[in-house]
Amino acid sequence: QKEVEQDPGPLSVPEGAIVSLNCTYSNSAFQYFMWYRQYSRKGPELLMYTYSSGNKEDGRFTAQVDKSSKYISLFIRDSQPSDSATYLCAMSSNSGYALNFGKGTSLLVTP
Amino acid sequence: DTGVSQNPRHKITKRGQNVTFRCDPISEHNRLYWYRQTLGQGPEFLTYFQNEAQLEKSRLLSDRFSAERPKGSFSTLEIQRTEQGDSAMYLCASSLSGQGLGGYTFGSGTRLTVV
Numbered sequence: 001q002k003e004v005e006q007d008p009g010p011l012s013v014p015e016g017a018i019v020s021l022n023c024t025y026s027n028s029a030f031q032y033f034m035w036y037r038q039y040s041r042k043g044p045e046l047l048m049y050t051y052s053s054g055n056k057e058d059g060r061f062t063a064q065v066d067k068s069s070k071y072i073s074l075f076i077r078d079s080q081p082s083d084s085a086t087y088l089c090a091m092s093s094n095s096g097y098a099l100n101f102g103k104g105t106s107l108l109v110t111p
Numbered sequence: 112d113t114g115v116s117q118n119p120r121h122k123i124t125k126r127g128q129n130v131t132f133r134c135d136p137i138s139e140h141n142r143l144y145w146y147r148q149t150l151g152q153g154p155e156f157l158t159y160f161q162n163e164a165q166l167e168k169s170r171l172l173s174d175r176f177s178a179e180r181p182k183g184s185f186s187t188l189e190i191q192r193t194e195q196g197d198s199a200m201y202l203c204a205s206s207l208s209g210q211g212l213g214g215y216t217f218g219s220g221t222r223l224t225v226v
Contacts, residue, residue: 008151032212043115043202043217044154051211088153092212097144097167099215101153 003027006089006102015111019076023089023102026070030091030100033065035074038086038104047087048074079109115218117203123224124193131189132221136205140214143186145178146202147171148220154202160186161208193225 006023013019021035031052036044048063050056050072056063062075072091076083086106090099116135124130136143141162146154157176159167162183172178175193180186190197200220207214 004153006153034212034215036217041220041222043117043219045217046213046215049211049213090153097142097159098156098169099146099154099212101155103151103153 004089004091004100004102006105008103008105010106010108012108012110013079015079015081015109017079017109019079019083019107019109021074021076021087021089021105021107023072023091024070025072025091025100027091027093027100028067028070029093032092032094033063033072034090034099035061035063036088036090036101037083038088040085044088079107081109081111083107084109115203115205115216117201117218117221119221120219121222121224123226126193126195126225128193129189129191130193130223131187132201132203132223134186134188134203134205134218136185136203137207137214137216140205140207140216141183142206142208143180144204144206144215145186145188146204146217148200148202149198154217157188190223193223195225198223198225 035048064073086104088104089102143160145157148154160180204217
């Protein structure tokens with residue numbers, strides 16, 4: 001079993017919908033949690049970065065971390081066709097180096 | 112500085128050949144990482160440099176793989192005697208120590224196809 005589990009989808013929603021993406025993990029040492037967006041044939045782009053538990057909001061994006069349940073979420077409000085991409089969760093126990101990624105969830109927002 | 116730069120963007124090679132990729136990190140970043148991403152999977156950590164020192168290597172980094180970061184600036188990843196299973200996107204990332212992970216920035220990757 002991988003340390004980070006993420007449903008690969010695909011997830012298809014109409015424009016304007018609220019999107020909920022999530023990951024579960026098994027390593028209780030993880031303290032740093034990130035969400036990346038990756039367009040086809042491009043590198044991952046950092047969207048949200050959270051340390052420990054709690055919520056963080058940035059524009060249309062909200063990241064939530066529940067360490068007691070080992071569960072993290074990313075919410076996208078007022079989704080746009082340009083949000084269509086693969087969303088990767090990543091986490092680390094150490095601010096120094098290796099990130100542990102989920103498989104990524106493929107999102108399609110239809111006009 | 113426009114971010115992490117990787118070259119080439121795409122490399123096609125015959126099985127058994129050696130290949131080398133280059134990564135130029137964000138100039139002030141002292142940490143540099145290599146990852147491998149196969150289709151439908153998230154990136155997998157390969158190795159990590161702080162300045163010129165290679166501090167961590169994943170067990171995924173077989174003896175055919177070697178990475179260097181001379182003078183703590185750009186880095187190269189070499190794969191010797193390539194195999195079809197090496198076909199993947201090779202991603203480089205960089206960050207600055209003391210900034211946590213908020214500045215962990217990836218390049219666009221080098222896509223390797225072994226035929």
